[in-house]
Amino acid sequence: MLRTLTKVIMPVAVLTLAGCASLQEQIKEHVQKPTADVKGVNITDMTLDSVSMLVDLNVNNPNSFGFNTTGFDLALAVEESTLATLDKSDSPLSVPANGSAATSVPLTLKFADIYNAISSLKDKDEFSYGIDAGFKVALPVIGDMRIPVSFASSLPIPKRPEVSFADASLGKVGWTGAEMTLVLDVTNPNSFGIDLNQLNYQIVSAGQSLGGGSVKSVSLKEGEKHQITIPVNLSFAKLGSSLVSMLTGSKDMDIDLKGSLDFAPDLGFWKPEPMDFSVKQALSK
Numbered sequence: 534m535l536r537t538l539t540k541v542i543m544p545v546a547v548l549t550l551a552g553c554a555s556l557q558e559q560i561k562e563h564v565q566k567p568t569a570d571v572k573g574v575n576i577t578d579m580t581l582d583s584v585s586m587l588v589d590l591n592v593n594n595p596n597s598f599g600f601n602t603t604g605f606d607l608a609l610a611v612e613e614s615t616l617a618t619l620d621k622s623d624s625p626l627s628v629p630a631n632g633s634a635a636t637s638v639p640l641t642l643k644f645a646d647i648y649n650a651i652s653s654l655k656d657k658d659e660f661s662y663g664i665d666a667g668f669k670v671a672l673p674v675i676g677d678m679r680i681p682v683s684f685a686s687s688l689p690i691p692k693r694p695e696v697s698f699a700d701a702s703l704g705k706v707g708w709t710g711a712e713m714t715l716v717l718d719v720t721n722p723n724s725f726g727i728d729l730n731q732l733n734y735q736i737v738s739a740g741q742s743l744g745g746g747s748v749k750s751v752s753l754k755e756g757e758k759h760q761i762t763i764p765v766n767l768s769f770a771k772l773g774s775s776l777v778s779m780l781t782g783s784k785d786m787d788i789d790l791k792g793s794l795d796f797a798p799d800l801g802f803w804k805p806e807p808m809d810f811s812v813k814q815a816l817s818k
Contacts, residue, residue, distance in 0.1 A: 564675055565595040567628065569668055569682035572635065579803040581691055585641045590682060592635075592668050594628045602626040602680075604669035609640060611662050612651050616642070626668065638666075644690070654690065658724035661687045691803055694727060694753070694796055695720040698814035699760060701788045703780065711780050713743075713765040713816070715790065721753035726799040728752050729759075734792035736765060738816075741776055743767060743788075786816040 572589040579585070592602065604622040608615050619638070628634040642662075647654055654660050663685040671677050697718045704712035715736070721727050729752070735745040748761050769777050779786045795807040 564672060566675070566678065567595065567600075567668075567670065567672075567680050568593045569666075569680045571664065571682060571684040574664075574684065574686065576688070576802040577639075579691060579800065581693065581805070582645070583641055583643045584688060585639065588638045588640060588664060588666075588684070590636050590638065590666065591633050592626060592628050592680060593633045594630065596672075597630050598673070599630045599632075600628055600670055600672060602628065602668045602670050605636075605666070606669075607638060607664065607666040609642075609662065609664055611642070611647055611660055612654065613661075613663070614650055616646060616650055622669075657690060659687050659689045661685065689724050689800065691798065691800075691805075692722045693805075693808050694729070694794060695722060696732075696794065696810040696812055698788075698790070698812045700817065701814040702817040706781060709770065710766060710768045713767060713788075715763040715765060715788065715814075717761040717763065717790070717812070718758055719751070719753070719761060719794075720758045721756060723798065724755050726752065726754050726757075728797045728799075730795040730797055732761070732792060732794050734763070734790055736763075737789040737791065738786060739776055739779065741773060743772075745792075783818075786818075787813055788816050789813050 569590060569592050572591050575587045575589070577585045577587050594600065602625055604620070605624060605626075606621070607619040609617045617640075624636070626634050626636055647660065651660075663683065665681070665683045667679040667681045669677070669679050695718075697720075699716040699718045701715050702713070704714055706712075719729065719732070728750075729748075730750065732748040732751075733745070734747070736743040744765060744767075746763070748763070751759055751761070753759055767780070772780075778784070789811065790813075791809075791811045793807045793809050796805065798805070
């Protein structure tokens, strides 16, 4: 009797299992794999120390049923070297049927960390970066899977304008005063243009002020150097006797020029504060 039942049950079980497998294959054919893409990367802030960005991600579901993601991972690389990783399982994303769901991930890169990892970048104008991410999901029949997404681009490395002395020369010397001409080099070391809104300066020698002023509205293209000529008229009546002796005698005389430079880069996301500068040059007589 047992043998008879076994002979009957076994073929039925095999047929049932075969039927289930066939049904799973049929269902599997109708379940499409979701996809993901980077909708955009917005630079939210940039300073000389760091750059912050907001990565907008989309998960697209082509199926007639919705699902929730069960996890998310991300790796951030600079010049193909991984600098940061992120693994989050506490932020599920609900993706509707035949629809998509979006999420945003804030990231901050510190230039000190970049330079420590890739020292060669200190002499470059920009760096490349890449984002490799993935959403973890559990789908009917297909089971657990990771939806990959990647993005690559580049960003400029911001640098301060450079202010240096090109020349400081003494011109005409009379009974009541003297003329002096100062020439400054202002260089834009960046791979983008900058506008010099205003340069304020004070001229000092031997601890005594020789005057001051400002220069306005100078535009510099990427890598461009611009010379600023500052004519100075000195009145001996307003200068101390020691300074007049230095001007009219053979003794060396140093000119110190200190000030602040207000500049605006051609980058909407970098809004720098005015920078201070201080340069020195021996006066040519």
